[in-house]
Amino acid sequence: MSLWELANPTLFMRLSGRMLPVLWVLAAATLATGLIWGFFGTPEEARQGASVKILFIHVPAAMMAINIYAMMFVTSLVWLIRRHHVSALAARAAAPVGATMTVLALLTGAFWGQPIWGAPWDWDPRLTSFFILFLFYLGYIALWAAIEDPDKAADLTSVLALVGSVFALLSRYAVNFWNQGLHQDATLSLDSRTNIDNAFWVPLLICIAGYFLLFLALLLVRTRTEIRARRLRALMLSGVH
Amino acid sequence: MRAARALLLRELALALRSGGGAGLGLAFFLIVLLIAPLGIGPELGLLSRVAPGLIWIAALLACLLSLDRLFQADLEDGSLDVLALSPLPMEAVVALKALAHWLTTGLPLVVAAPVLALTLALPGPAYLPMVIGLLIGTPALSFIGAVGAALTVGIRRGGLLLSLLVLPLYIPTLIFGAQAAIRAGRGLDPATPLLLTGAITLFTLALAPFAAAAALRINLR
Amino acid sequence: MPELGKYAFAVLSSYAVTLIGIAVLIAITLWRARKVRRDLARAETMMRRRHE
Numbered sequence A: 001m002s003l004w005e006l007a008n009p010t011l012f013m014r015l016s017g018r019m020l021p022v023l024w025v026l027a028a029a030t031l032a033t034g035l036i037w038g039f040f041g042t043p044e045e046a047r048q049g050a051s052v053k054i055l056f057i058h059v060p061a062a063m064m065a066i067n068i069y070a071m072m073f074v075t076s077l078v079w080l081i082r083r084h085h086v087s088a089l090a091a092r093a094a095a096p097v098g099a100t101m102t103v104l105a106l107l108t109g110a111f112w113g114q115p116i117w118g119a120p121w122d123w124d125p126r127l128t129s130f131f132i133l134f135l136f137y138l139g140y141i142a143l144w145a146a147i148e149d150p151d152k153a154a155d156l157t158s159v160l161a162l163v164g165s166v167f168a169l170l171s172r173y174a175v176n177f178w179n180q181g182l183h184q185d186a187t188l189s190l191d192s193r194t195n196i197d198n199a200f201w202v203p204l205l206i207c208i209a210g211y212f213l214l215f216l217a218l219l220l221v222r223t224r225t226e227i228r229a230r231r232l233r234a235l236m237l238s239g240v241h
Numbered sequence B: 001m002r003a004a005r006a007l008l009l010r011e012l013a014l015a016l017r018s019g020g021g022a023g024l025g026l027a028f029f030l031i032v033l034l035i036a037p038l039g040i041g042p043e044l045g046l047l048s049r050v051a052p053g054l055i056w057i058a059a060l061l062a063c064l065l066s067l068d069r070l071f072q073a074d075l076e077d078g079s080l081d082v083l084a085l086s087p088l089p090m091e092a093v094v095a096l097k098a099l100a101h102w103l104t105t106g107l108p109l110v111v112a113a114p115v116l117a118l119t120l121a122l123p124g125p126a127y128l129p130m131v132i133g134l135l136i137g138t139p140a141l142s143f144i145g146a147v148g149a150a151l152t153v154g155i156r157r158g159g160l161l162l163s164l165l166v167l168p169l170y171i172p173t174l175i176f177g178a179q180a181a182i183r184a185g186r187g188l189d190p191a192t193p194l195l196l197t198g199a200i201t202l203f204t205l206a207l208a209p210f211a212a213a214a215a216l217r218i219n220l221r
Numbered sequence C: 001m002p003e004l005g006k007y008a009f010a011v012l013s014s015y016a017v018t019l020i021g022i023a024v025l026i027a028i029t030l031w032r033a034r035k036v037r038r039d040l041a042r043a044e045t046m047m048r049r050r051h052e
Helices: A003-007 A009-040 A050-082 A085-117 A125-146 A150-178 A198-240 B002-016 B022-040 B044-065 B069-076 B079-085 B090-119 B124-151 B159-169 B171-185 B191-220 C005-051
Strands: none
Touching: A003 A085, A009 A050, A009 A085, A009 A198, A009 C005, A050 A085, A050 A125, A050 A150, A050 A198, A050 C005, A085 A125, A085 A150, A085 A198, A085 C005, A125 A150, A125 B159, A150 B124, A150 B159, A150 B171, A150 B191, A198 C005, B002 B090, B022 B044, B022 B090, B044 B090, B044 B124, B044 B159, B044 B171, B069 B079, B069 B090, B069 B124, B069 B191, B079 B090, B079 B191, B090 B124, B090 B191, B124 B159, B124 B171, B124 B191, B159 B171, B171 B191
16 A cells, blocks of 8 residues: 555545554653653763753653644645645644744753753743744734635645745755854764763663653644544535535 | 836836835835844943944844735736736746835845945944845845745735735845844855845746746645 | 652642643543534434434
């Protein structure tokens, strides 16, 4: 079976309906394991003490914030090129989740920054970029909400997602030019010398997996809801005439 | 070519006649730069430090102000449908309308900015980079704005939504443009931010007409 | 309960905010899913009745 067959709404509804219970259980189990391990089972870090426990909720939220936008870029492109409704609706369904993740990354970062940097907020490139990313999410959600006709809304928001992705990247580099920051560099890389200690690594990976599974479950539920809402709208319109 | 010239002249005539709103952007620019010191305080040392940023933010807002009418009037009276059937491709229509918007909104700001910079005590070496930055940066504001205007053209009361969509897209231009003047004011070389401002503008000139034309076609369906 | 020392406020608030945020997101998602599913079911039975 090719991936494109999933674009058939009926098949998508059947498959996602069957997958969802498993997905919810997996997400809950992974997330619970990761968070409990991270919160109760990790040692203090040499410089940052117990505040390092925020790592396990800060990093996954930040990763999801960026990756969900990337996913919206891809699904918007698929909608514009291949006209699969599931694709457009998945982008719409993902946006509020991405916006929430962006806020969570900013908030946990603020709580972490207060004791470590001495300030909850700094106009650091990374923080500023996330702030900008949040505005892009807001604009995307607002444009969906403002347009009545669903196909037109899907088209226009897809154009916005494509243009927005390009400018979000440009802003990232512009902001780097504008200010050098306090935020440390990425701690997750394949080069093990620059990596964080294994005691933090493993629970962090579990948390990232948990966030990802949670996103997948939410995405499927929300996409199913959007498909049903479209069918409902079509029924209502045909009922009027 | 004749169609292009005719369209450009029409746009300019529409903007310049009474009720066209060409002067409004400039007036708004003046007002923002008048009320900013009233809010910040009259201390010239502080004003001279924030002057480049203030001027650029005022330019952004002034450009934004007139954007929502860019395509809306033409959609309402049907001339957009006529333009869609004209020999000009939609991309060219968008580019010409954005060019007319820049000539009537962006260009006057470039001329007025050095005069207003005097009242903000802009440091001497910052004048030339600021004017050059505005000259090569403001076209990007009109062209990016055209994308936002095309996306929101069918929405009643789309003005606020337009600001929410367009202002984040203005961030790279704002940063590089303002940094040129700020760096020059501190005695640093403004060449790099100026080149980057120009790069963003060229990139936008190439990309925006296609995105805006796609959005307009969707809205005309 | 692990010893959090002077970071207790930062760590606990971060976890609280995250848990609340995720819970609200899940609640809104499920609530809207149920509402739309119910409305759709109602509309479909209405349609069917009209066609009979």
